[in-house]
Amino acid sequence: MTVTLDIQMRRHGFSLNAKLNAPAGVSVIFGPSGSGKTTLLRAVAGLDPVDQGHIAIDHVDMAGVAPHRRAVGYVFQEPRLLPHLTVLGNLKFAQKMGRVVAGQSFDDVTDLLELRTLLQRYPVALSGGEAQRVALGRALLSAPKCLCLDEPLSALDHDLKQRILPYLERLRDQTKIPILYVTHDAAEMARLADHIVLMRAGKSVLSGPASEVLADPAAVPFLGIRAAGTVILGCVEPPDPTTGLAVMSFAGGQLILPELVQPVGHKVRIRISAQDIVLATEMPNNLSALNILQGVISDFHHGQGPGVMVQFRVGETLFLARVTQYSAVKMGLVLGQTVFAIVKASAFDPAGIGS
């Protein structure tokens, strides 16, 4: 299943001009507030009318189709549960209203989101995280052909976010439908995204697979210096026998990390920020940092500031490092040059490690 759209709309002086092609998996729509992310999602769900263009869900044109006939599951920033129904009532409501009979089964959804113990409660008796899990389950049970998640974690505090992210990861890995995920949180994007669409001032400016977009120097102005970096998909290896530290392998080598909660053999996904990588032109020795990766420079990006983004390839994986203009000149960095990247094991943000 896919969602494709190419729309223009104008509302209250704001104009949106967006293109999108979202296959199965999570497509993160990323941008600062006011860049049109929510407007885009609302257009997909039919909550706001589109002036021009087309929206197709599963190759069916949705222009002019009423929201209740679109089969777009929507999770808003707030849970929006029906207050007169219990959790069970809310879930059953979605099942009853859903147009398509073949959706995910009630048991699958309640297991996936661990809702069993909440079923008899009314929404007022739920915590923010619980309510948002119910909202997610409710959207899934309406048998959607596409799921729109509009900053579903933005109202939750840091700890709660960390507790809900694994549910979203499981959802991503278990459903076959496209998930459009709006966020302005780079860590969330890095953990969840299969694809990324960058939005700026009502326009979709860049899109592609997450590993390419995040490591694309041209994307840096839109991602911001802090968000730019690499997402590495890998596999948990047995811990290092001498240090006892965790190890993961990826297409291009191995990385040593302070800790991994995932069991050996499990898939793991980590993010390395561009500013956490130090470059050297020779193999450094006698260094406290544990990870030294050998790569070849594949791209540069000069920004307005004093920094340069250097993209380099380690095996099949693209990395991004941020160095100063001064260093780049002094080191004589050029395309095709071999560099050594130094990554401190403590640079890995535990919140950014997902499955």
Next chain:
Amino acid sequence: MSWFSLSTVEFQALTLSLWVAGASVLVSLPIATAVAYVLARCQFWGHSLLNALVHLPLVLPPVVTGYLLLLAFGRHGVFGPVLEILGLQLAFTAAGAALAAAVMAFPLIVRAIRLSIESLDPKLEEAARTLGASPVRLFVFVILPLIFPGILAGAVVGFAKALGEFGATITFVSNIPGETQTIASAIYALLQVPGQEAALGRMIGFSILLSFGALLLSEILARRMVRR
């Protein structure tokens, strides 16, 4: 005759009042709910006009409303021929008393329901629509249960208003003991004759008791809703 024993006429006034109030509220509620929804949620040309029309019975002298009802539904009124074909007579009948009470209570019922619709969060409706709820199902399964306290409040205030309606009723259906005489018009009739203090006291007592009971019942029901 003792203080507490009712005469036939008094008993008839009591039961007629209850019937008139109950029937008028039952007939008004669906229409009032629809009108309240339209006023609260729809923007259209003539919105203010409809709003004014609904509220008219509240501000017009009741006797004028009663006279207008006669002009409309009397035997020689605008709808007289239609009513005659249908075999219905409203002027000077109990059904007419219910109509007069319904018209007078209508603005109060609409106001109560409209308030509860306006306090509904439209975000909930959006959520329900994305889940696949058609407009009809949205109304039945989401809006109606959520505004139920408002409908209840409207029903009670309408019931109390209908119970006490006097001006429009007496103008439209007169004051015929055993046929169109409600508690209010019975009290009025009793006041015209000296020496009827016992009967007067009983009717006034019923009037207070019924109104008070209605308020109490609504309070209990509303509290039960909130607790859930």
